[in-house]
Amino acid sequence: MRELGISIYPFHATLDENKNYIEMAAKYGYKRVFTCLLSVEGDKNAIVNEFKETIAYANRFGMQVMVDVAPSIFSKLGISYEDLSFFKEIGAYGVRLDLGFSGNEESIMTFNEHGLVVEINMSQDTNYVNTIMDYMPNREKLVGCHNFYPHRYTGLSREHFRNCNKRFKGFSLTTAAFVTAQTGTFGPWPVNDGLCTLEEHRDLPIEVQGRELFNEGIDVVIISNCFPTEDELKALAGINKEMLELECEVYEGVGEVERAIIEKELHFQRGDVGEYVVRSTQSRVKYKGTHFELFNPSDIKKGDVLIESSLYGQYAGELHIARKDMKNGGKTSVVGKIKPEYMGLLDSIKPWQKFKVKIK
Template sequence: MPRLGVSIYPEHSTKEKDIEYLTLAAKYGFKRVFTCLLSVEGKNVDEIKKEFKEIIGHANALEMEVILDVAPNIFSKLGITYEDLSFFAELGAAGIRLDEGFDGAKEAFMTFNPYNLKIEINASIGTKYIDNILSYKANKENIITCHNFYPQMYTGISFRHFEKCSKDLKDLGLRVAAFVSSQNDSTFGPWPVNEGLCTLEEHRFLSMDVAARHLFATGLVDDVIVANAYASEEELKALSKVNPAKLTFKIDMNDQVSDVEKEIIFNFPHYVRGDMSEYMARSTMSRITFKDADIGPHHTDALKRGDIIIINNAYGRYKGELHIILKDMPNDGRKNIVGRIPENELKLLEYIEPWRVFEIIL
């Protein structure tokens, strides 16, 4: 089941603020927490336990799973070995994310830890690293993957690289997570550079819900995590409303849209007709339900990619159909443009295909 997550960075905030944020995220159904153990300079094991244990305990009480980001040098600094992961279990973590790897054999051995901690692997590296781990007969049930995030502008990965890496992992039957960036003011991450935190560079300045709908639309991502802290309540609420199973579009509504048309747009279940045209995605069953409705003509300008239309009275038996326009074409007056998909969501049109269920939201 797809899940949403948030991130906290205790070394850059206060325990009280982190606990408040986790409580807010849990209110909106968030189930994952990412946090970082990569900056532990000058701290001993007892100090780290004190710093993290209460916060992780609070997350667990909210039924949220915490993954700790670690690296081989952290193991050395804290005197932890790959044979004994009890330190992370004592903190209450659900798993550890290996920001950098060992040699494959060690990671495989860690998947058999008696605490069933998840071993999360970096999904963005694009090598045969995970194949190497699996070649050592790893316990696949305890392996999950997560892409990186990138604080420095223009360093986020390309969609092409994301797609290749994610497909390879899905082919192995592994869960894949990715990060989106809050657009809230004064957010922060683990490092001093804070130019947004995202997996895909094209998402850096996108609202979280649009970026998440894109990731889910690919069918290559199971979990979406907000990388920077703290996202606003408005952002968390919007993200919580995203349905991972549906291709979802916002609409910039035109005026003069009738109540009947609004009912068709927002309250009728839509799916793309199987024999799909290159010019449009048709949702046709609404013409049966609304065959007796009065749908007068309005906004009958030429049609552009991204327009959403409803057929009006003049088209007889087709009246009431809803179309999403995929290719520019003329309008003979029988199609009402009820609104348009926002420019920053037009990329989602690439995921329209026959029989795909979709939804239009305000």
């Protein structure tokens, strides 16, 4: 089950502001809440009481609250990895370890009597998770979550991100990662250049970030900063979590059949992949015998949406999306263009992968 989440930072906003945000997110189906004890200083009782009230409010909406901690916080609050009753008392669903122990402690924590989930940092690509597995944890109570990076140019590279994911998915662990709201103004730390996991996401629309993370196999996508507008919450909530969707513009004058091929059909990349185009061929079968007039046979740029005209014989009606610039042989209709922010998703389409194209 793929889910969405938000982040809440007690003492960085008022209790009422956090409650209002929780309620609005719940309205759009958000299920996970990330919150952080790492950046909170002050009176222990005041901290505990505000966290308890905030978490209790999220629980009213059926949301699952993960509390981010480190071994130093365990010491400060008098908590032991062998006794997680503190987190049960404040109503948490689980504990996220920003920095871990030696592996055996995490394994022991997964057998806690309160049924709390233990979430571990998955952004390092070390043998840390392998070590925990050597100590035979309760896998049903162990999950992974990436970091977010408030400082520009410090977020994860795509290659490193994929390596981390592969390691965790090898153990069939649930994974999570963060997107940044472009309208968000704060996180848990003074620096806030956006709080994304992937550096290349920092300035992208939130729905594009979410589609990319789900396309990479992430199970839970969490908004890291506060407070997104309702429009941003709604945009992320409205994406297809199970299948890749691209957005494109279609040029004026394109026929209704061509528009239907673009937006109404379920597309998939053929298995015999070339380097120049993503090739979706079923429309030529469905619309066999239809005349496809040549339209806008201009030279082709990366991201162009193409439909072969009847001048191409048996290929007529086939949809392509250009992955490279190329010459137009005078038989291909250039009917639209993928929106620039979706180019990363275009590059990631795999053989046989299903996808949809939405006209915007």
